[in-house]
Amino acid sequence: MRGTCSFCGDIDVPDHSLIVGPGRIAICADCVDSAVGVINERMANLPTEFVLGGIGRLMTNDPRRSDLLGVVERAAIHIRDGRVVWIGHDSNRPRYVEAVLECGGRMVAPAFVDPHVTPLLPAGGVGDDLIRDSMRRVGAMMTHGTGTVGFVCRAGDTQRTAMRVSIARRISDELPMEVVPIHEMPPDVTGSAVLEGVRTTDVAAVFDVGVDHGLAERLLVELARLGQRTRVHGGGAVGARLAVESSALCWVADRGPTEALGESLTAADVVVVADGDAGAWWDSGVVVALSTHHRAGEGRVVSMQWAIGEAVRNGGMDPDAALWAATRGGALALDRRGRGVVVEGGASDVVVLDAEAPSDVSSQPDVNLIHRLVIGGEITDMTGLSNGFA
Numbered sequence: 001m002r003g004t005c006s007f008c009g010d011i012d013v014p015d016h017s018l019i020v021g022p023g024r025i026a027i028c029a030d031c032v033d034s035a036v037g038v039i040n041e042r043m044a045n046l047p048t049e050f051v052l053g054g055i056g057r058l059m060t061n062d063p064r065r066s067d068l069l070g071v072v073e074r075a076a077i078h079i080r081d082g083r084v085v086w087i088g089h090d091s092n093r094p095r096y097v098e099a100v101l102e103c104g105g106r107m108v109a110p111a112f113v114d115p116h117v118t119p120l121l122p123a124g125g126v127g128d129d130l131i132r133d134s135m136r137r138v139g140a141m142m143t144h145g146t147g148t149v150g151f152v153c154r155a156g157d158t159q160r161t162a163m164r165v166s167i168a169r170r171i172s173d174e175l176p177m178e179v180v181p182i183h184e185m186p187p188d189v190t191g192s193a194v195l196e197g198v199r200t201t202d203v204a205a206v207f208d209v210g211v212d213h214g215l216a217e218r219l220l221v222e223l224a225r226l227g228q229r230t231r232v233h234g235g236g237a238v239g240a241r242l243a244v245e246s247s248a249l250c251w252v253a254d255r256g257p258t259e260a261l262g263e264s265l266t267a268a269d270v271v272v273v274a275d276g277d278a279g280a281w282w283d284s285g286v287v288v289a290l291s292t293h294h295r296a297g298e299g300r301v302v303s304m305q306w307a308i309g310e311a312v313r314n315g316g317m318d319p320d321a322a323l324w325a326a327t328r329g330g331a332l333a334l335d336r337r338g339r340g341v342v343v344e345g346g347a348s349d350v351v352v353l354d355a356e357a358p359s360d361v362s363s364q365p366d367v368n369l370i371h372r373l374v375i376g377g378e379i380t381d382m383t384g385l386s387n388g389f390a
Helices: 029-043 127-143 158-174 191-200 216-225 236-245 259-267 278-283 293-298 304-313 319-333 358-362
Strands: 018-020 026-028 049-059 071-080 083-089 100-102 107-110 112-117 146-154 178-185 206-210 229-233 250-252 271-273 350-353 370-375
Touching (some): 049 350, 127 146, 127 158, 127 370, 146 319, 206 216, 216 229, 236 259, 304 319
């Protein structure tokens, strides 16, 4: 099948070379390559110290502040060498810093964290095709404000697992993003394959154990013994119980909450990666994370802004809660405690949005509202940067 790229207008693009986002907006592989190239070019020779000024509302997610999103009104951020060194009122911004990116009253939030991203090739995809398509997908996600992803590497086949871990590392090397390998255990995995998979991975990985086969409990016990971080995928109440008993990072939910489930998951600090019941899970008191993966079969979804809109419109979630779940919630699901939050001394991964409040994001899921993206102290769009950096 073939489709049309919404950017270059090519009407004869093979389906496998298209990424389709919210509102059926599509971008072809060539346009993704061009966008990534522009981003990399703009990040070359940039200042390592600058101020984000003129912020209308800064969403810090700092738990030390009184509200959920840790909002700072009329704010500025001082960034140096990829770290936040100061946050405060815009009138008190450091005047000795020459490079200033004016946000013009826009909202600033932590960069999005997507805890479950799958390569868009069949399981047998290998080599250059898998590298190219994975790079394009993650690159497209970055243009929609995602700064950290959990990249699924199906385990069991040692060679393929090692290759996908290598691809995850290559994406991290070539794009200013953090990519966390997720080893997904297939139903036919054996104990020896798990052990071999552990030997070929690194400490950054998370192991995803499905509850669609009888080995789940055994796998979780063995992985815990090896000191590996795990998450449990599906399985209804049984899966939730296994997540609690194994002290998993998170449970990828395949059902709505009950009072008992909510209480046990909350008590065990297990994050719930939710889909259509995100609002109900949030109201039950558990920590919720959003991701794009649940609808991946219906289109090549790359936008966490779309996930926020879905959680609010169809999941009954409050817009503030949905923004938190798409940033801090995703970071906790990947055990990336320094992500999804903007604090002094922390990472400077933030997005500047053409929005004033989280409700603006949730009400326009088919519009990419990213105005600027700062990851690791690198600015992806220099428009508005003064003093020789424009």
